[in-house]
Amino acid sequence: MAVKDRDRFSTTTRIRALGEQTAARVYRSQTKRQARRSRLTGRAALLAMVICSLVVALAYPIRQYIAQRDGIADLQREKQQARQRVEKLRDLKARWQDDAYAEQQIRLRLHYVRPGETGFIVVDPGTAEQSRAGLRAADRPWYRNVFDAVDKADAATRRR
Secondary structure, X not given: OHHHHHXXXXXXXXXXHHHHHHHHHHHHHHHHHHHHHHHHHHHHHHHHHHHHHHHHHHHHHHHHHHHHHHHHHHHHHHHHHHHHHXXXXXXXXXXXXXXXXHHHHHHHHHOOOOOOOOOOOOOOHHHHHHHHHOOXXXXXXXXXXXXXXXXXXXXXXXXX
């Protein structure tokens, strides 16, 4: 028994007993934490499921809302462009109401001249060769295009 008494009071024995007590306390606290953690995990899972359900339920309406906002912005942009076009057309109409502007445009576009004036078109020698080869219809006076169309139609009927 003397050995047992000595073992009971030895440093090694005391440290071993303290270690076992500490291990028991840690084990008890871990099981309590795990019990708490398991309750929180269930709550967290439920919360996550609710949040996912809300996201899925709200995804389509939010997408529709964003698409409608984009559509509204596009329509407003088109409306603004249409207003600008209307303003430009009103300005052009007002200019055509002015006799001086109308006369200027008639002389420029239709190559009209006033009585007593001599009308002529200066031809660059380099472009004269192009005119023989065939200018685009937009580059020639309108009456030239009409005559060419009549000539082509006449030539087509002669070939038949």
